[in-house]
Amino acid sequence: MAGTEPILQVFFWSLAAAFAAGLGGLPQAVVGRLPQRLLGWGNALAAGLMLGVAYALLDRGLGDALLMGGLGALVGMISVEATHRLTGTEELDLNRLGELDSAYGYQVVVVTALHSAYEGVAIGTAMLLSVPFGISMTAVLAVHNVPEAMLLTAVLRARRVAVSHVATLAVAAKLSQVLLAVAVFALGASRVEALPLLVGFSAGALLQLLLEELLPEAYRQAGSTGIALVTLVAMGMVVALGGLA
Amino acid sequence: MSDVVLVFGYALLTALATGLGALPFAFVRQVSARAITWSNAIAAGLMLGASFGLVSEGSTHGRLETLGGALAGVVFILLTQRVLGDHDDAELSFGAIQGAGARKMLLMLVVMTVHSFSEGVAVGVSFGGGISLATAITIAIAVHNVPEGVAISAVMRPQGVSVLRCAGWSVFSSLPQPLMAVPAFLFVDAFRPALPWGLGFAAGAMVFMVLVELLPEAFHDGRRGSVASLTTLMLVAMVLFQRALH
Secondary structure (H helix, E strand, C coil): CCCCCHHHHHHHHHHHHHHHHHHHHHHHHHHCCCCHHHHHHHHHHHHHHHHHHHHHHHHHHCCCCHHHHHHHHHHHHHHHHHHHHHCCCCCCCCCCCCCCCHHHHHHHHHHHHHHHHHHHHHHHHHHHHCHHHHHHHHHHHHHHHHHHHHHHHHHHHHCCCCHHHHHHHHHHHHCHHHHHHHHHHHHHHHCHHHHHHHHHHHHHHHHHHHHHHHHHHHHHHCCHHHHHHHHHHHHHHHHHHHCCC | CHHHHHHHHHHHHHHHHHHHHHHHHHHCCCCCHHHHHHHHHHHHHHHHHHHHHHHHHHHHHCHHHHHHHHHHHHHHHHHHHHHHCCCCCCCCEECCEECHHHHHHHHHHHHHHHHHHHHHHHHHHHHHCCHHHHHHHHHHHHHHHHHHHHHHHHHHHHHCCCHHHHHHHHHHHHCHHHHHHHHHHHCHHHHHHHHHHHHHHHHHHHHHHHHHHHHHHHHHHCCHHHHHHHHHHHHHHHHHHHHHHC
16 A cells, blocks of 8 residues: 555554454454453553553654643643543443443443544554554554453453444444544644644553553453563563564 | 763762652651552652653664563563562561561662663763763753652652651662763773663663552552553653653
């Protein structure tokens, strides 16, 4: 796709990342019910990959516009906090497999949709920095979508939702990623001065998300040594990948 | 010869600056559960931000070597944990503090002291580029050490360690800087290849310490949203701070 227009590349790659979420049902289809510890490591894997993307964005994208970057990060962080509070999901336990609760299913889907919207901003921003870099970061987030969807699958399957329904829902909840990625790319391409702001926003939002949603969950599902190792290895892989793009 | 004294003196100044990190804790009287949570989150953010800087710096010298060093850093912490024993080991004591608290403080001190070795090498190697830049580099490293002192004090102060002792241990953790800076300055060519390994080692050890000790404890006692926000803020502030000094 080397000759394709950049904005179409953003569209295709972010769409592919969203569809990767459809694969989240696979581990369960193969193994059956997943042990808690595996879910914890899935959370840690997703968190480590996000941490790596946040590092890569800050390392590459800030340039000398430190104040703009800092302002962006503050807005990104506050924005994630605000959306959590507005939807009543700030202390939501995302991996409750047990008791049924009518509001719970809605909350899980809302959190997933918002989470992927912020990732869309990060994809668009990474693509603005350079298309190869953007593609590598999108690939990382696509991989990250799989364990995330695995958790969603575990929750919904425990409520006896059909596998095909779960896979479709997992992808549908991720589609906000595509919209935001394309919109941010279009915006940033016409307003270059906004780039450090976007870099800061993406990094601040990703950090807040992984620290608020993924890691606390992970620590409750598996021992902290295992979680730390999985998170670090995942982050290391993104750092290694950053050298290629 | 005078150059060696100068490098040592400058690096010693940067070590002393670490002690300033204890200052904010002179104003914290009561050590509540909430203060411990916040301190953990502050230390976690500062250390993660510092590691981002170390990885970034290391990658300019060699990306794979940096990652190799990080792996070694993780293994080192795992071994140190093994030596210090399990969480609930009441036998272990550090001054008047016993058990899990003492273990955590020791681990923190080991991590931060070991990480100073590679920073010392970084100082020495960069001095090797020309002594004229020395003052600028010294001021930068000294200022950069202050938040590291904050991180150490944030772990020690809630355990009841006095502010003066927090400052003392903070300075102690940075003493390897002058000790390593001199040989690194004298034998720049021999030390330069080791630099990415050392920087990676420091980063790996710090991130692992954050993930295995500080964050789980912070999440255990505090609201997730607040812990996440404070950690994010400190991380980004540390990254921007280090960039501004560069």
